Amino acid sequence: MIVEQLSLVDFRNYAAADVSLQAGPNVFVGRNGQGKTNLAEAIAYFATLGSHRVSTDAPMVRRGADAAIVRARLAYGTRSIVLEVQVNKQGANKARVNGSSLRPAELPRYAQVVLFAPEDLQIVRGDPSARRRFIDQLLIQRTPRLAGVLSDYDRVLRQRNALLKSARARGIRGDQLSTLEVWDDKLIALGAEVIDARSALTGELATPLTHAYAAIAGADHEPELDWARSIDGADPEEGTGEMDAAAGGLTSERFRAALATRRTAELDRGLTLVGPHRDDLVLRLRGLPVKGYASHGESWSMALGLRLASAELLRAQSMLGDPIVILDDVFAELDADRRERLAGLVADYEQVIVTAAVEPDIPTALRAHVVRVEAGTIVDPELSTNITEQGSTDG
Numbered sequence: 595m596i597v598e599q600l601s602l603v604d605f606r607n608y609a610a611a612d613v614s615l616q617a618g619p620n621v622f623v624g625r626n627g628q629g630k631t632n633l634a635e636a637i638a639y640f641a642t643l644g645s646h647r648v649s650t651d652a653p654m655v656r657r658g659a660d661a662a663i664v665r666a667r668l669a670y671g672t673r674s675i676v677l678e679v680q681v682n683k684q685g686a687n688k689a690r691v692n693g694s695s696l697r698p699a700e701l702p703r704y705a706q707v708v709l710f711a712p713e714d715l716q717i718v719r720g721d722p723s724a725r726r727r728f729i730d731q732l733l734i735q736r737t738p739r740l741a742g743v744l745s746d747y748d749r750v751l752r753q754r755n756a757l758l759k760s761a762r763a764r765g766i767r768g769d770q771l772s773t774l775e776v777w778d779d780k781l782i783a784l785g786a787e788v789i790d791a792r793s794a795l796t797g798e799l800a801t802p803l804t805h806a807y808a809a810i811a812g813a814d815h816e817p818e819l820d821w822a823r824s825i826d827g828a829d830p831e832e833g834t835g836e837m838d839a840a841a842g843g844l845t846s847e848r849f850r851a852a853l854a855t856r857r858t859a860e861l862d863r864g865l866t867l868v869g870p871h872r873d874d875l876v877l878r879l880r881g882l883p884v885k886g887y888a889s890h891g892e893s894w895s896m897a898l899g900l901r902l903a904s905a906e907l908l909r910a911q912s913m914l915g916d917p918i919v920i921l922d923d924v925f926a927e928l929d930a931d932r933r934e935r936l937a938g939l940v941a942d943y944e945q946v947i948v949t950a951a952v953e954p955d956i957p958t959a960l961r962a963h964v965v966r967v968e969a970g971t972i973v974d975p976e977l978s979t980n981i982t983e984q985g986s987t988d989g
């Protein structure tokens with residue numbers, strides 16, 4: 595799929611803007627802080643329903659405005675549709691497809707975008723929550739139904755935690771708390787589905803990650819990745835505990851056994867101590883964890899590799915064609931060889947959008963259809979020529 599036309603109203607630093615894009619490479623060029631990433635963010639919003647930079651919607655709306663509108667004409671081969679989202683500062687957001695209303699949560703069914711940005715370094719260097727967010731975003735992109743399972747799990751977890759907290763405050767022991775079992779059943783049913791889906795996806799990422807990492811880093815060692823399940827005894831959230839490598843059996847049985855083992859500790863702390871909310875994606879290079887050991891360049895290559903591996907998986911499975919690949923501010927970080935190798939990796943996607951402060955940072959293979967951005971406006975080279983010509987005629 596590709597974006598053919600993007601229109602913004604009161605989005606970030608754009609009062610109003612229209613951008614035409616083409617299949618293949620597109621480049622957003624401009625000095626720092628002019629609005630290149632904002633354009634990329636607007637396109638990705640349809641796929642991720644949020645920003646890669648902030649967790650709330652308010653910053654999407656231009657200062658002083660009440661709502662932002664992003665409209666995009668998307669083409670899948672010869673078919674095209676118009677998607678629109680209105681991000682409201684107050685009240686719920688609204689969405690439309692070809693003019694008809696739909697729930698904003700449905701938008702990702704029409705748009706697949708993989709965006710890599712410098713913030714993605716947090717996937718490898720940040721807390722486990724950043725890695726869970728990464729894997730969950732990809733899960734939802736591949737299987738939109740899982741968005742509901744994940745949010746139901748979070749709701750049940752909050753309710754179970756509230757019960758544990760109030761039991762702790764009232765000095766109630768586990769065997770006196772019969773309602774806990776009801777919440778255990780719900781937590782296990784939803785949680786086991788989340789754990790299994792994340793583990794399976796982690797396994798699927800291995801081969802494309804190895805391929806992408808080798809291509810970017812030019813390295814001869816293979817990255818390793820594992821889904822560390824807190825139900826197996828490790829506590830990735832607290833960085834403690836040994837994994838029980840022999841852990842087998844049904845995930846739900848394992849989850850139930852782990853909850854039983856931790857019951858007293860959970861009542862002591864008023865908190866659910868095992869489950870997918872405490873799992874982690876463990877990344878290793880040369881047998882060492884990436885977090886805390888890998889160099890800046892290795893961490894960067896790993897984060898980029900994870901996004902490119904995601905794009906490969908989406909491309910292999912999606913009914914929508916290739917995902918749109920957006921590389922925000924990536925080339926300035928890479929040496930010439932790595933730039934060329936990365937360009938080679940993404941060059942055959944249906945549409946690739948890259949941003950850079952200066953054109954020479956972008957490999958020649960991707961230097962097509964340049965969109966210049968200046969202070970929240972799209973600079974149209976033809977238009978500026980016309981204005982000058984008209985000015986001189988008038989004069």
Ligand SMILES: Nc1ncnc2c1ncn2[C@@H]1O[C@H](COP(=O)(O)OP(=O)(O)OP(=O)(O)O)[C@@H](O)[C@H]1O
Pocket residue numbers: 605606607608624625626627628629630631632633652653654655656657923949950951
């Ligand atoms: N809600 C908003 N209202 C008005 N301006 C905003 C809003 N959100 C962000 N901006 C402005 O947008 C600009 C940042 O744009 P963006 O992040 O797209 O820059 P960029 O061109 O990608 O720069 P860089 O090359 O530094 O990454 C900043 O000047 C910021 O103040």
